[in-house]
Amino acid sequence: MSLVLACLLALVGCGGDDEAAAPENGVSISSSSDTQVEIVSSEPSSAALPVEMNVVMKESPRRRLMVLGEVNLPDQTRLRVRLVRDASNVSWRVMTTVAAGAFEAGPLGPSSGLVAGAYTLHVSMPPADVQPQEVKAVIGEKGRFLEGPYVENSPHGLGRIVKYATTYEVLR
Known part of the structure; x- marks a missing residue:
């Protein structure tokens, strides 16, 4: 036991008080003789991205819904747009991509047109794992830079995702 203690004391005694510890997992710790410890991360600082979204729905003359x-x-972000009829839970969905800060989807609904009633529109961003590399570079690994009221944790542990929902009423 005393041999183990002697070895530990010898290891602790190696190196001066002003030396910085070797980086481990992207973090380096340096200390000085006044016992202050500074933690320096080699990972880039987080660039928070508070998600903002504005959605407009337009009903076509054939009673189908266009979503703008x-x-x-970032451009190339993949989005899933889904329209759900509240009364029956029947839904129509389409994938779209952000270009120049905008996206569009549709027409949504049956070819015969939407029947009167309430609908819920969902716009969601699938997890970062399925986004292009250029998008991941902006939103961070597992979407960690995403913030705001439309951002939540994926129910499957895949990071942060974007979810937006609003209602729409077909009157005729």
Whole structure:
């Protein structure tokens, strides 16, 4: 036991008080003789991205829904747009991509047109794992830079995702 203690004391004694510890997992710790410890991360600082979204729905003459949106997510971000009829839970969905800060989807609904009633429109961004590399570079690994009221944790542990929902009423 005393041999183990002697070895530990010898290891602790190696190196001066002003030396910085070797970086481990992207973090380096340096200390000085006044016992202050500074933690320096080699990872880039987080660039928070508070997600903003504005969605407009337009009903076509054939009673199908076109969705136009503006969003501050990076170009090439993949989005899922889904329209759900509240009374029956029947839904129509389409994938779209952000270009120049905007996206569009549709027409949504059956070819015969939407029947009167309430609908819920969902716009969501799938997890960062399925986004292009250029998008991941902006939103961070597992979407960690995403913030705001439309951002939540994925129910499957895949990081942060974007979810937006609003209602729409077909009157005729």
